[in-house]
Amino acid sequence: MSRDSVRIQLSQEGGLAAFPGLARPRSVELGELPAEQAEAIEQGLRDARFHELPSVVEGSGPRGADQRQYTLTVEEGARRHSVKLVEPVEDPHLRELLSLVRRATRRRGGHWN
Template identity: 40%
Template sequence: MQISIKENGGPAFFPGLAHPRTVKLDTLPEQDQQELRQLIAASDFFKLPQSTVPEPGKPGQVHYTLTVTEGEREHTVCVLAPVKSRELDGLVQCVRRHIR
C-alpha cells in the first residue's frame, strides 16, 4: 500500500513546485503501518466521494489531494483545510508527518 499527498492553495502556493509526495507503508515500522491502515479504515477512505479538485469558488484555499493505492485498487480524494472529519484529518496529518 502507498499513500500520496499533494498540498495546493494558500498564500505561498507555487503551482510549479507542488508535487505529490508518497509514503510506502512497507518501508515504515509496523506500528506506523498499523496507524495509517487504521486511519484509512476509520475515515472510510475508499467510500468517500472521489475527487481531484477543490470545491468551486475556493481556488485559493489550502486543500489536500490524497491517493491511496492498494494492489489494483486506487482512490483519490481532495479535501479542504481545515479538514472537517476528525478521522480524515488524522490521516492527512499522519501522512504529512511521514513525508517530512
C-alpha cells in the same frame, strides 16, 4: 490490506504562500515505514472509511482562492482511490489521517514523482 503493496501519495495545492514547484506529489510505501506508523495510517484509513469517500470532500467554511487542497491517493495493488480534501477538513478521522500521511511523507522525505 497487505502493507507491502500499499502506496500513499499526497499532493497539496493552494494556500497563501503556495509555490507550485514545492507542491509536487510525495508518496510513501507503508511497507517502508516503522510498523507502529504504518499501523496508525492503516487504522486512519479504516476510521475515515477512505475507500467509501467521494472524490471531493469540502469543508463548510467560506471558499477562497487561497484555500488549501490536498489530494490523497491510496493504491493497493490494482485498487486505487483518490480524494481531494478542501480545507477546512472538518471530519476528525480525515484530519487525523491527513496529519499521519503528511508526517510520514515529511519524515521519510517521500518519493518525488
